[in-house]
Amino acid sequence: MDSHAVIKTWVVSYTDGLYLRACTAVSDKAIAEDLVQETFIAAFQSFDKFRSESSPQTWLFAILNNKINDHYRSKQKASIVSKDTTFFGYFFDEHGHWRESECPKEWSDADLHLLDNSEFKNTLQKCRGNLPGHWDMVLQLKYIDQRDGKEICQDLNISPSNFWQLMHRAKLQLRKCLELHWFNK
Amino acid sequence: MKRLVNILMLSCQKATELIEKEQYFGLSTLEKLRLRVHLTICDFCTRYKQQSRFLHDVLGHHSHDHATNVNESLKEKIINQIENL
Ligand SMILES: [Zn+2]
Numbered sequence A: 001m002d003s004h005a006v007i008k009t010w011v012v013s014y015t016d017g018l019y020l021r022a023c024t025a026v027s028d029k030a031i032a033e034d035l036v037q038e039t040f041i042a043a044f045q046s047f048d049k050f051r052s053e054s055s056p057q058t059w060l061f062a063i064l065n066n067k068i069n070d071h072y073r074s075k076q077k078a079s080i081v082s083k084d085t086t087f088f089g090y091f092f093d094e095h096g097h098w099r100e101s102e103c104p105k106e107w108s109d110a111d112l113h114l115l116d117n118s119e120f121k122n123t124l125q126k127c128r129g130n131l132p133g134h135w136d137m138v139l140q141l142k143y144i145d146q147r148d149g150k151e152i153c154q155d156l157n158i159s160p161s162n163f164w165q166l167m168h169r170a171k172l173q174l175r176k177c178l179e180l181h182w183f184n185k
Numbered sequence B: 001m002k003r004l005v006n007i008l009m010l011s012c013q014k015a016t017e018l019i020e021k022e023q024y025f026g027l028s029t030l031e032k033l034r035l036r037v038h039l040t041i042c043d044f045c046t047r048y049k050q051q052s053r054f055l056h057d058v059l060g061h062h063s064h065d066h067a068t069n070v071n072e073s074l075k076e077k078i079i080n081q082i083e084n085l
Helices: A003-026 A029-047 A056-072 A086-091 A111-115 A118-130 A135-145 A149-156 A160-183 B004-010 B012-025 B029-041 B043-061 B063-082
Strands: none
Touching: A003 A029, A003 A056, A003 A135, A003 A149, A003 B063, A029 A056, A029 A135, A029 B063, A056 A160, A086 A111, A086 A160, A111 A118, A111 B043, A118 A160, A118 B063, A135 A149, A149 A160, A160 B012, A160 B043, B004 B029, B012 B029, B012 B043, B029 B043
16 A cells, blocks of 8 residues: 555544544644644655554654644643633532532433434433533543543543543533433423 | 541542542542442432443443534545645
8 A cells, every 4th residue: 555545544544533632632623623634744744754563543643742732832731621610619519519409310211222212312412512622522532432541541641530530520511411401301 | 436437538529520530440449438438328429320320321322423524524634635745
């Protein structure tokens, strides 16, 4: 296969992961798209330097991470886990107990067969759409690509504690949304 | 005794965080113990745990179509560009 053909298969296989990584790093989708595009162009142009014994994924992420660093060279790196206490303040009181209105309620019929129900899938889709972009992307990386938590942390350049804290927020918000719009409608 | 209680006491906020941590990375022995103690006395967090597990399973089977479409057009754009290099 020539370099064109190889890179094309890489674009198909690795764009999703690279794009998510870029989005969490820059949180502007247009810039993220540009960074991914530049990554593949750089990979194509320095294809000779790629050693086939190393994984293309690792190589591409290294290129992307360099691009991201370039992007932030003059700016301060934006943190993808904000330390806002107001988010948790919505669910928990000052002692960390569930607020009365936010206590998880019983869900009847919470079973995987709900995925055959298009109405439920619409609700789920909407609730996911309400999550801040990079939260949904972490979910996407984890669940659509079936990736291991440690691997995602490596690719996204975040610590494990950042990862499960993002998951914690995303799950709290997602379960609340489903409870409001589906289970306790 | 009071100190022991303090060590074992967990807020619901912390307990739900540990529930998520457990799913992705596992817990230390002390964390496991603290969470187990909390869950025996807190029905809400027990419920949260079941529902979080349910979400975990649901998300594993559900794809978010919007994001996928964005990526498909991005892939096309990049492939076109590389063909012209
Ligand atoms: Zn609790």
